[in-house]
Amino acid sequence: MRTRNVLYTLLGIAVLLLVGCARPVEQPPAPRLTFVAPVTLDADQEFRVNLGVQNAGAQDFAGDERFGGQMEIRDASGDLRASAEVVTLRPIAAGDTVWLVEWRGVLSPGDYRLTWGADKYGFVTVAAAVVARNGRLYLAEEAPPAVVEPAPSFTEAPAVVEPPPVLTPETATPTAYRLVEIPEAGMRFEIPAGWVQLTPETVWTPEDDNDLRIGFTWTTLGPPVELEAALLPNHAQIVASEPLALGWGDGRSFTLEVYGTASPGGEQAPVEAVEIHALIVLSVNGERRGFDFYASAPTVEQLVEIEPVLTRVLETAAFDPPDVPGEDRTANWPVLSDEVYGFQLAYPEDWTHKDLATQGGDAGRLACRAGGDLFPTSLGRPVRAQRAARSQRAPCHPGAQPGGLRGA
Amino acid sequence: MGPETQFRRAYVVPDYSETLTINGIEVVREESGSGEYVTVLYVFQSLADPDVRVVLVDNFSKFANRAAENPEVVELIPVIVGTFGFVQ
Numbered sequence: 001m002r003t004r005n006v007l008y009t010l011l012g013i014a015v016l017l018l019v020g021c022a023r024p025v026e027q028p029p030a031p032r033l034t035f036v037a038p039v040t041l042d043a044d045q046e047f048r049v050n051l052g053v054q055n056a057g058a059q060d061f062a063g064d065e066r067f068g069g070q071m072e073i074r075d076a077s078g079d080l081r082a083s084a085e086v087v088t089l090r091p092i093a094a095g096d097t098v099w100l101v102e103w104r105g106v107l108s109p110g111d112y113r114l115t116w117g118a119d120k121y122g123f124v125t126v127a128a129a130v131v132a133r134n135g136r137l138y139l140a141e142e143a144p145p146a147v148v149e150p151a152p153s154f155t156e157a158p159a160v161v162e163p164p165p166v167l168t169p170e171t172a173t174p175t176a177y178r179l180v181e182i183p184e185a186g187m188r189f190e191i192p193a194g195w196v197q198l199t200p201e202t203v204w205t206p207e208d209d210n211d212l213r214i215g216f217t218w219t220t221l222g223p224p225v226e227l228e229a230a231l232l233p234n235h236a237q238i239v240a241s242e243p244l245a246l247g248w249g250d251g252r253s254f255t256l257e258v259y260g261t262a263s264p265g266g267e268q269a270p271v272e273a274v275e276i277h278a279l280i281v282l283s284v285n286g287e288r289r290g291f292d293f294y295a296s297a298p299t300v301e302q303l304v305e306i307e308p309v310l311t312r313v314l315e316t317a318a319f320d321p322p323d324v325p326g327e328d329r330t331a332n333w334p335v336l337s338d339e340v341y342g343f344q345l346a347y348p349e350d351w352t353h354k355d356l357a358t359q360g361g362d363a364g365r366l367a368c369r370a371g372g373d374l375f376p377t378s379l380g381r382p383v384r385a386q387r388a389a390r391s392q393r394a395p396c397h398p399g400a401q402p403g404g405l406r407g408a
Numbered sequence: 409m410g411p412e413t414q415f416r417r418a419y420v421v422p423d424y425s426e427t428l429t430i431n432g433i434e435v436v437r438e439e440s441g442s443g444e445y446v447t448v449l450y451v452f453q454s455l456a457d458p459d460v461r462v463v464l465v466d467n468f469s470k471f472a473n474r475a476a477e478n479p480e481v482v483e484l485i486p487v488i489v490g491t492f493g494f495v496q
Contacts, residue, residue: 227426250427250434283430283490330491337495341409342454343462346491348484 032057035124036097037071037116045137045300046239047130048104049073051084051116055092063091069118071103076111081242089118105240106255106274106300108307109137136301174309177316185218186284187291189317192309211273212306213296214313221288227281228254231292235259235269244278248319249291251280258296274303278314284321293317409459419449419463431493439470446470450489464489 034054042048051071055061069086086100109132117123129140174192181188182202191197191214195204203215219230232238232254240255253276260272278293295310297303333346336353347353354373422438428450429435438449447467454460466485468474475482 226424249429281426281428283428283435283486287486288428330487333491335491339495341460341462342456343452343492343494345464345488345493347488 031055031059031061031121033061033092033121035117035122037114037124037126039114039126039128039139041130041137041139041142042104045106045304046104047107047128048102049114049126050099051086051101051103052097052099053089053092054097055094058094060094061089061092064089064120067118068120069100069116071101071114071116073103073107073112073114079242081107081112082240106303107240108304132304137304174312177312179316182216185216185291186320187216187218187317188320189216189293189313191313211296211298212302213294214306214309215292215294215296216313217292217294219290221281221290227251227279227290231279231290232256232277233258233275236275244280244314246280246314246317248317249280249282251278251291253278273298274300276303276307276310278310282319409457409461411459415461419451422449430490433492433494435489435492441470444472450492452492452494454494456494462492464492 032055034056036052036054037049038052039047039049049071051069053069065088067086067089069089071082071084071086072080073082075081082103082105084101084103089100090098092098107130109130112128112130114126114128115123116126131138131140131143133143174194176193177190178193179188180191180197191204192206195206195214196208197204198213201215202217203213205211205213217231221227221230233256236256236258238254238256242253244251244253255274255276257271258273258275259269262269273296275294275296280291280293282289282291293310293313295303295306297306330346333348335344335346337344419438420440422440423442424439426437427434428437433452433455436449436451436453438451440447440449447465448470450464450466452462452464454462466489468478469482469485
């Protein structure tokens with residue numbers, strides 16, 4: 001027996017030695033991928049970035065179905081302005097570059113930082129600055145010098161004094177504003193004092209027969225209707241969007257191209273206008289109500305010109321919920337109060353509620369949830385109110401609270 | 409009660425979400441599901457303790473058959489949601 005054990009031990013050592021002496025398996029060289037992201041500002045004043053990957057290695061790259069490429073554009077304050085994802089990467093011959101995605105959108109003047117790459121292969125960061133110069137947008141390094149009047153010279157003959165340029169309403173930056181109120185929407189905001197309202201709509205323009213527009217619309221959103229579908233124009237393409245936070249509500253801002261009617265010859269419909277829509281949704285007296293503040297212009301240059309007016313509208317917008325005629329329908333409703341988690345909820349008099357059994361769970365997960373169902377006495381269970389508690393920090397629910405949702 | 413990661417173990421990442429303001433409180437309205445069966449969540453996060461979330465689950469408004477047969481209930485649900493408030 002002892003001999004057999006010694007033999008097994010020697011055999012084991014021999015196998016280990018063989019493994020140690022075996023020729024190492026040749027691993028394929030790691031791919032050398034370089035990320036490239038040239039940025040341009042095109043004739044339509046749109047910021048364009050092409051996302052590419054170059055195979056800088058000597059071997060062909062076989063592709064990666066779990067590439068996980070990510071692109072982000074952030075402004076100087078770090079806010080995300082655009083993002084894109086590229087899931088897979090196709091094969092790339094040695095030395096070749098493949099172009100995967102082109103992103104384009106309108107960016108206001110300012111500094112931006114673009115990051116493009118993938119966790120597995122690294123990232124490249126590109127800094128870009130957009131500047132407004134002589135009425136147009138440029139990348140900072142391509143911007144022409146600003147047109148500056150020469151300083152007066154006391155040694156030269158006095159120059160002929162040109163009359164100051166007459167600013168038309170469409171190019172002048174408004175300096176005076178007036179407050180407009182729309183009681184039926186519960187909204188008020190400021191509009192340039194000299195602008196004309198195109199009644200009966202809540203739309204304003206610098207002057208009659210001008211295509212520049214600042215407008216406001218609102219609608220009640222029924223349960224199946226989404227905000228964008230209800231308020232954004234038809235026949236339009238969204239080119240950029242970003243979150244929007246106002247003091248009285250949050251939403252999203254969209255920049256889009258609105259298309260006209262396509263010609264009978266089958267050509268692509270022309271871009272009729274470019275617009276910025278700031279959409280906000282609020283709950284007003286039990287209804288979901290969507291609000292749309294927008295700027296519209298025939299060209300991107302003109303849109304950039306009136307964007308400060310839309311910014312002023314949004315900065316000054318204030319919401320006062322319109323009064324609902326008649327008495328408050330919820331005034332006499334029973335109220336569920338939860339003193340542990342500090343909330344309350346009212347429900348119709350002909351509804352009732354039923355507690356749910358508390359659910360336990362593992363540490364690290366939501367350890368328990370407690371709650372109840374609210375439902376009309378004649379129906380099922382349309383609304384379920386739940387609150388979650390973690391057992392490490394609190395018991396699932398320490399006992400019944402009078403009139404409240406109770407745990408088991 | 410718990411951080412976002414724990415919350416998402418109990419409630420799936422929604423297909424659509426938007427932020428509403430109700431009674432001065434930000435509430436995230438989330439939709440999950442497709443076709444005739446879409447669950448709507450109203451997630452109220454406590455300002456006093458961000459780990460506390462109260463979730464109102466609406467398995468009615470966007471369930472096509474239920475909503476079609478009982479429009480008065482559909483109309484009442486946002487009113488009920490509108491009565492929610494945290495009590496400090």
